[in-house]
Amino acid sequence: MSIFHDHKKLFTAASLLFGTLTLFVAVIPSLYNQKNSVPLYGAIPLTEAQEAGRQIYISNGCVGCHTQQVRNVDMDKTWGKRPGIAADYALSTRKSIWQNAGTLMGTERTGPDLTNIGERQPSQDWHLVHLYNPRIVTPQSIMAPYPWLFEVKDKAAKGDIKVAVPEAFMKGQKGIVVATLDGLNLVAYLQSLKQVKLPDGTPDPKFLYKKEKKEAMASAAGVEPELNGSDLYAANCMACHQQNGEGLAGAFPPLKGSKVVLNDDSEIMVAIIMNGYNAQEQYGVMPAVGTNAGLSAEEVAAIMNHEKTSWGNNAKKVTVEQVKKLMELAKATAPVQ
Template sequence: MSLFHEHKKLFSLATILFGTLTLFVAVLPSQYNQENNAPLYGSIPLTKEQEAGRQIYIREGCVGCHSQQVRNVDMDKTWGDRPGIAADYALSTRKSIWQNAGTLMGTERTGPDLTNIGVRQPSQDWHLVHLYNPRTVMPQSIMAPYPWLFEIKSKAEKGDIKVNVPSEFMHGKIGDVVATEEALNLVAYLQSLKQVKLPDGTPNPDFLYKKEKKETDDTTGAGAKELDGAELYAAQCMSCHQQNGEGLKGAFPPLKGSKIVLDDNPEIMVGIIMNGYDAREDYGVMPAVGTNGNLKAEEVAAIMNHEKTSWGNTAKKVTPEQVQKLMDLAKLSAPKQ
């Protein structure tokens, strides 16, 4: 065939062929998905600061170690309440003609998944300390520190966001650690990462390959099996207050020997867990762990009992019934949003 000897015609035909394939295989399906996909009800677009933080997240290569996708397998339950769906990424639109939408789903989990990190860890103070030196709050962490997102000043000025970093984690520097605008924007983006609930009546996608739990006959005992307070503490509290309950000096208060923990009247302790706490200049703001995590009275009681009887603490235990009554009071006294 003479066509194979006329390179201009051959290349023109190849260009038309691949152009047609691209149109029907990539462009038109993508356009269809764009027009027939919408964010979930309750999804909130990123603010200017959060979008700036997203760009820093991309710039610093966070996507190389952290994913933002909850797969539909049982082992991913720890990262979200349900598997991810396409609508979760509908707000990730193209930012410019040169920049793709960039859902930042990731392909590797050297670090934990961040799909729901805004719920799991809503504390700005924790994120800032963690970014400056991850070993401060997680001794076993292999994450790189990001000290260039902070300034070291001889003394923090009015309006500065001071980061309470213990001296041994200061990278050999002396002074007050102050968060830059970039650090604050990055944290704002991380705090925005929250899995949106599906609309009422919409069935949750199932997690596959569920582990079957053997049920034991507990009818002869004194009721239902008590929840594992140590496990709940590890999931909800340990990142700040540490495994030994001693907290971090200048960052997070200790629970070991705490007057609030040792108090036989649990009202203040329940109120702090459900509504958060911001009354100490020496420490960061504690988020409303119980409310943010939708913890039940049984779970809150288990956490409290673990704290009241660990690290040398010998306080009176609480019951779920006591906690439920105080949780109802805490809801009434919570500040209106």
């Protein structure tokens, strides 16, 4: 065939072939998905600050270690209440014809998935400390620190957001650590990452390959399943209050020896878990962990009993029935959002 002896014809044919493949395999399906995928009701477009934070997220290569996709397998229930669907990414559009920054789904989970991090960890204080040096709040973390998102000042100016960095992590520097605008914008973007609830009446996509649960086995045997308070504490509380219950000075209060935890009247403790807390200037704002995570009375009771009997604490345990009543009371007194 003469085409193989004529480089112009050969390269022209190859270019037409790959151009046609690109058109039908990538471009047309992409345009189809963009046309037929609309944002879910309740999805909120990014603010200017959040969009700026998204660009910081991209420029720092966060997508290399963190995904934003909940797959339809049982193990991904940790990252979201349902598998992801196309509509979840409908607001993520290209910035220009040359910039493909539409979705940040990622391909690796060297770090945890961030699809719902705004619900799992809404605390600005925690994110700032974590970005400055992840080992402050998670000693086993392999994530790189991002100190260039912060400044060390002799004195904080009006409006500065101070970061509670322990002296051991200051590397000999003296002063007060404050977040830069880039750092605050990145945190704003992370706080915006929340999985939108599907409209009422819409069936949730199902997780596949479900594992047999111990609770189901216990129920079949006629035994009331006992929840592991230590595991629940690790999943919902440990990131701030630490494994040893000592918290982090200037950021998160200790539970070890806490008057609230040791009090036999647990009304305040349940209210804090369900409604959050913002009454002490020396600590950051605690989010409504129980409400955000949808914790049941059984789960809240297990967490409370773990905290009441750990790290040298020796307080009276609570029952599920007591917690149910206190949760109703906390719901009635919750601040209006």
